[in-house]
Amino acid sequence: MMTPSIAYGVGGILTYNAFxxxxxxxxxxxxxxxxxxxALFKMAPNDIPVSKKYLFYGLGFRWGQKHAQRLKDTREPxxxxxxxxxxxxRLARRKEREWESQPYLSKLAELLNSESKFNPVRSLPPIGGEPQIHGVGGEEEPVVSLLSERNGHTLVLGTTRVGKTRAAEVLITQDIRRGDITVVFDPKGDAELMRRIIAECKASGREDDLVVFHLGFPDISARYNGIGHFSRVTEVATRTANQLDSGGNSNVFREFFWRFTNIIAQALVALGRRPDYAQLAQHIQSIDDLLIDYYEVWLNNEADPDWPRHVNEIASNLNDKMLPMSLxxxxxxxNAMIKYAQDRKMFDAVAMGLRSTFEYDKTYFDKIVASGLPLLEKLISGRIAELISPAYNDADDNRPVFSWGQVIRQKKVVYIGLDALQDMAIAGTVGNTMFADLVSTAGEIYKHGTELGYHNQDTSSGSKTPINIHADEVNELMGDEFLPMLNKGGGAGLQITAYTQTMSDVIVKLGDQAKAGQALGNFGTVVIFRVKELATAELFTEQLPMVEVAAATEVTGSADSVDLDSEVDFTSSAQDRITFTEAPLLSPATIMALPKGQAFILTAGGQLWKIRVPLADSKDDLYMTSNFNEMADDMASSYRTGETWWVE
Structure with a gap:
């Protein structure tokens, strides 16, 4: 009963409303x-976006009051x-279990569990947690942060097998493809992580930039001398002695060990030799050969040319009864060289140090260095000695020897497998030594950036080459060397991404809660996956503000009429009341209920994001085949998590 023009108009309005x-x-x-x-979120490595300005974390949304309100509402009965x-x-899952072992119904059970999107009762993905935590966000978008934020360092927290290593793959892939210097410390040895690094180097044309150092596979590992490069010779003793316990009376013995190590290092450097652990172990047990070599060079420069004849005469006339008991x-x-120099009142600081060490009673000397000798013996035992005390003059050894200065100048990609599952003590020592060496190199970059740290040797822009350091299971590598790297490394371009499980792991390793707080306080960006320790979750949530959330309350009531003459026998009422209360933007319980592969990110001075990290989809990745498959398979077969701090 409308004219055509009106009908078309009304129809259009109704169609628009229907849409x-x-x-x-x-x-x-x-x-x-x-x-x-x-649904599981998978992404092929080639699809991971790489930008010169942004760092991609995954898909997600900015978390705010609206999401806190929605999450609260989902927990209502x-x-x-x-x-x-x-x-x-629920019926499908029950029948699936019942029919699994029955001959004719097992096929039907497989159909019930099919991952096809046409299966309305397919199983939920094996990621656990509460899916509504991410579900309250609705639409997703790529979550990114400015690369400039990485200069403030990044901390990734999460319990075992929740996605920390896969998140590392996403970040490392971008760093390699961006052409940045990338260093990966992997104490336990994750086969997939190592394969991904090798594949990404091939895919991005950086295969020649790859350096693999692995304590568990010396035949194919590069070599590294952790005490062979330094700005000051005292760093050799510091890096070595810092691996010893410094608590209580142990500090005295550590200082003795530092002194003797420093004397040996100074003598080696003066003789033109590069220090390494094998030489330290050799000379700290017997200083005689080093003393003779140094005195020969010193006397040749300072004494009269006829000094060898005088020394031989002194030696031939020496009688043990004339010497102190210690000599x-x-x-x-x-002994003759020392007496010759004493008689002529000759002085040299290194010679005096060698002499004082030589004159110690052997039994007493062994006691005061007893804490350090087991450490050195571990470092020079077996084939590990070939890797950390390389023979530079061995022309038959084709394994490369790398240093951090070389890595930075040539923009290398370094994978470091420390094989902590075999020997945690050696892994921690080598890792800490590498950190100390890296801090020293960072100091050189900070002072002499034109040689080590600036793009194209150009200092006009003042922007240093980013050095991306990824430290998995960082609690196993932390020491006194790690703190200055966090505090001052940013000025040299170091951008550290540290992965660990709980705050307690850091406290146990550093041995002091204040030190742990100092370390954790240096991370500008925090990514947290599911954790099982309340204190770790609170470390994250206490940085967030409180918000107002609404609560709806239904109020009903009735009352009898007291007026007997009234026609109203009773009255009733029904009300909906909305009250606002203060609640945390994010609770620790929410973090402890996250599904696998999901995390919260706090970055850019307080921006909170909820993300899903993409799992690697490598089925069509041609570059995943490599010459290191045997090593990777061996690593995968012996893989365990890093929750072994209690063994120490």
Whole structure:
């Protein structure tokens, strides 16, 4: 009963309203589905976005008051039908278990568990947690941060097998493809992580930039001398002695060990020899040969040319009965050289240090260096000695020897497998030594950037080459060397991404809660996956503000009429009251209920994001085949988590 013109207009309006209602229905359906189920998020390495300005973390949304409100609402009893699996799903899972071992029904059980999108009762992804934590966000977008934020360092927290290493793969892939210097410390040895690094170097044309150092596979490992490069010779003793216990009376013995190590290092450097652990172990047990070599060079420069004849005469006339008890039975030529220099009142600081060490009683000397000798013996035992005390003059050894200065100048990609599952003490020592060496190199960069740290040797821009350091299971590598790297490394371009499980791991390793707080306070960006320690979750949530959330309350009541003459026997009322209360933007319980592969990120001075980290989809990745497959398979077969601090 309308004219055509009006009918068309009304029809258009109704069609538009129908479209809007249908769009709202689709959004609501997706939202409710997301509260119950989260699909696995996989991304091929080639699809990971790489930018010169931004760092990609995954897909997610900015978390705010709205999401805190929605998450609270999903935990109301009335919302359980939107959260818990339905009747058909529960029936399918029950029948799947019942039919699994029956001959004719097992095929039907497989169909019930099929991952096809046409299967309405397919199993939920094996990621655990509460899917509604991410489901309350609705639409997702790529979550990125400015690369400039990385200069403030990044901390990634999460319990075992929740996605920390996969997150590391995503970040490392971008660093390699961006062409940055990339260093990966992997104490336990993750096969997939190592394969990914090798594959990304091939895919980005940086295969020649790859350096693999692995204590468990010396035949294919590069070599590294942790005490062979330094700005001051005292660094040799510091890096070595810092591996010893410094608590209580142990500090005295550590200082003795530092002194003797420093004397040996100074003598080696003066003789033109590069210090290494093998030489330290050799000379700290017997200083005679080093003393003779140094005195020969010193006397050749300072004494008269006829000094060898005088020393030989002194040696031939020496009688043990004429010597102090501590010198009896020791090398006669060394004794003669010392007496020759004493008689002529010759002085040299290094010579005096060698002499004082030589004159110690052997039994007493062994006691005061007893804490350090086991450490050195571990470092020079077996084939590990070939890797950390390289023979530079061995022309038959083709394994490369690398240093941090070389890595930085040539923009290398370094994978460091410390094989902590075999020997945690050696892994920690080598890792700490590498950190100390890296700090020293960073100091050189800070002072002499034109040689080591600036793009194209150009200092006009003042921007240093980023050095991206990824330290998995960082609690096993932390020491006194790690703190200055966090505090001052940013000025030299160091950008540290540290991965660990709990705050307690850091406290146990550093041995002091104040030191642990000092270390953790140096991270500008924090990424937290599911954790099982309340203190670790609170470390994150206490940085967030409180917000106002609404609560709806239904109030009903009735009252009898007291007026007997009234026609009203009773009155009733029904009210809906909305009250606002203060609640945390994010609670520790929410973090402890995160599904695998999901995390919160706090970055850029307080911006909170909820993300899903993409799992690696490598089925069509041609570059994943490598010459290191044997090593990777061996690593994978012996893989365990790093939760072994209690063994120490």
């Amino acid at each position: 809007r209602n249908f769009r709202d229905f689709v959004r609501l359906y997706k939202y409710q589905k997301g509260l119950r189920r989260q 009335a919302a359980s039908k939107y959260i818990n699996p339905g009747l058909l799903y 009896r039975g020791k090398n006669k030529r060394a």
